[in-house]
Amino acid sequence: MKSTRAALLAVVLSGALTVTAACGDKKDNESSAPASGASTSVQVSPSADAKTELADAFKKVSGVPLAYTATTETGTVSSAKLTGSSDPANKANSGKMTITAQSQNIDAEVIVVGTDLYLKMGLPLPGVDPKKWMYIDGSKTSLSKLGLNPDDPANIKGINDALVTVEKTGAGAYKGTLDLTKRNLPASSAALIQQMGAAAKSVPFEASVGADGYLTSMKMTMPAAGQVPATSSVSTFSDFGKPVTITKPAAAEVQPAPAALLAQFA
Template structure:
């Protein structure tokens, strides 16, 4: 499973480039010596938010992850250790769209890659329309391609939220700042973008929401303008807890071994 949008974006960019080349407080009781009365501490916002991030105890759910150029969608089934990831990217100069999907179940992964709006283009790889089973030994980018199930926290939010200052502005609504100047920031943007943001990366504003059952439903970071990249929101949303489509191993008739052309494209 691709854990971060940044990794997925890098993968898509590489594939697109290859395709482009091919195509051209408690209160005290009364009395000075009395012991403090037992009280129940108010929930700590950070602890509450961290506990809300999807984990292996959650029912299946769907997700969407967005940055300034890419959108990822999919489903996660923690009980069966399975994830489904989908993305689309438009190759502006050539006009075609690449549709890419990954399916991981435990320690196996499959991919499906198709192209649309290809009229007049030649040289794009011809790939099976079925799920293509991947051999990890034939992949050169272990970070960019999901080869096994790695957990329900598909957006790597727990390590990110560890670097936050959080307040609860209303029931289920949280806000604060997050430090994305270190390693956690690479899950959202490139090292170049982090360098461009500079010191501001240590206090980027964010908002998050949690539903009545204590489950995270949204997380959003406001990223400022850097160079030619305008300000944008990096967002993660979760929905359909318990009702998301099932994720399972594809039927034998719907899967084939990935051909050499698939590895050439993915590894480019």
């Protein structure tokens, strides 16, 4: 039971840090999605500064179907890798996650459609059929603890509010700092940021923007927060505007999530 509890904590910890690093849920104005598979050139004014260029790249990604990867290294405590796709128009997200904590590897699959979350974990849980999806009613819990926001599947909205300094270091390459205290974050993430102290106001990042103006990657180094060691995260984005189909599992493949798991998302 102790290892199970630790593994569940790793899921929550990795998710909380991922959503914090990936920018939270405060809303920017959304850009319209391009036609399926289309690549639209961005006309950037020669006088536009680096901060404006990067802000435009964040806005362009917001609201567009895409594929993503997100990796997180939390000191020597845990690591996580999430790969998946998102369909913001339908508030849908699907992904596969591998979490490593206390020498344990845990595989998980996630489907989010609106506020309905379905989860499979490669972890023995009492009374749970490992072949079925566990259902979590996101309207009664905090989906952000898993790093998944149905209103912002790519976790990219609102980052412009936190930009402090931005420097262009090459073609499509940027670096700078973020003030995470300026974010509108869930209580769990906000508490972590508060524990970072003054360091939360100057978090370093690196970002890449493709020739078509979409954000393609972002790397961040988060300072230590209380018992949580310093954390590094890397997110990549691709397949902008390509059709994404994410559906709920059939009823016969679903079971209620156990109370112990639901408590982690309270």
